[in-house]
Amino acid sequence: GRVFPLPSSPRVLTVANQKGGVGKTTTTVNLAAALAREGARVLVIDLDPQGNASTALGIDHRGEVASVYDALIRDEPMADIVQQSPESPNLFCLPATIHLAGAEIELVPMVAREQRLRGSLERFFATMDEAGTPFHYVFIDCPPSLGLLTINAFVAAREVLIPIQCEYYALEGLSQLLNNISLIERHLNPELAVSTILLTMYDGRTRLAFQVAEDVREHFPEQTLRAVIPRSVRISEAPSYGQTVISFDPGSTGSVSYLEAAAEIADRGAPQRGH
Numbered sequence: 001g002r003v004f005p006l007p008s009s010p011r012v013l014t015v016a017n018q019k020g021g022v023g024k025t026t027t028t029v030n031l032a033a034a035l036a037r038e039g040a041r042v043l044v045i046d047l048d049p050q051g052n053a054s055t056a057l058g059i060d061h062r063g064e065v066a067s068v069y070d071a072l073i074r075d076e077p078m079a080d081i082v083q084q085s086p087e088s089p090n091l092f093c094l095p096a097t098i099h100l101a102g103a104e105i106e107l108v109p110m111v112a113r114e115q116r117l118r119g120s121l122e123r124f125f126a127t128m129d130e131a132g133t134p135f136h137y138v139f140i141d142c143p144p145s146l147g148l149l150t151i152n153a154f155v156a157a158r159e160v161l162i163p164i165q166c167e168y169y170a171l172e173g174l175s176q177l178l179n180n181i182s183l184i185e186r187h188l189n190p191e192l193a194v195s196t197i198l199l200t201m202y203d204g205r206t207r208l209a210f211q212v213a214e215d216v217r218e219h220f221p222e223q224t225l226r227a228v229i230p231r232s233v234r235i236s237e238a239p240s241y242g243q244t245v246i247s248f249d250p251g252s253t254g255s256v257s258y259l260e261a262a263a264e265i266a267d268r269g270a271p272q273r274g275h
């Protein structure tokens with residue numbers, strides 16, 4: 001197969017879109033699994049109290065399990081929380097439990113409340129450096145809102161990946177998301193950039209999906225990946241087996257398209273800075 005180049009320092013990508021059901025979680029876990037399959041060490045941070053990414057990666061996230069909540073609110077080291085996914089020995093997850101639902105409120109009075117995740121991740125990276133086993137990619141799966149959890153994700157990352165569902169209302173709300181990202185860039189994280197846009201749930205039989213894809217490419221020619229994720233039953237079935245489609249049905253169109261998207265992300269490398 002193809003050889004994916006590995007980044008020399010960890011790439012941290014926040015997968016965001018304040019709309020629910022556009023494929024954030026599906027994209028997070030499948031890109032992570034694809035990159036892990038090709039030899040990258042990958043960490044998924046599940047920042048959605050629903051815990052769907054944890055489920056899809058076969059990770060225990062019952063209420064009593066240590067979770068990203070403990071890192072964010074109680075300063076527990078990520079090293080004590082991280083679990084290995086049965087998907088791949090290269091794939092790890094910081095699970096979300098139901099406790100995370102309260103974090104949005106609990107963060108409000110905290111000092112440097114927007115930087116909690118970043119601080120925790122930096123401390124984790126520092127211990128990794130000592131142990132000599134760094135991560136190549138970190139994907140942060142966001143809840144469908146622009147609250148403090150999502151802000152923490154934007155501050156912890158350098159890259160934003162936006163999944164866009166190929167349907168009529170796809171671009172609605174996108175300008176609000178982009179405005180929020182530029183506010184974060186100006187005030188909290190000057191390194192943040194929208195590096196990647198991925199078209200999801202593409203139905204090639206409809207003229208509409210084609211038109212939405214064209215519009216997105218016209219607005220974001222640099223960011224939009226050539227690979228497009230088709231609507232596929234296999235993709236939606238995989239999580240109920242605690243698997244990604246990459247391991248559940250490796251030869252399916254959904255799996256192949258996520259592997260192609262992952263290859264593009266790897267080949268492009270981290271975005272170059274400079275305004």
Ligand code: ADP
Binds near residue numbers: 023024027201202236
């Ligand atoms: P979000 O995290 O943005 O809320 P999800 O990734 O959970 O979105 O996807 C929403 C629903 O759509 C889920 O049931 C998921 O299984 C399904 N889904 C996601 N991508 C696809 C796809 N390419 N084809 C078919 N179903 C999909």
Ligand code: MG
Binds near residue numbers: 024025026048052142
């Ligand atoms: Mg989700």
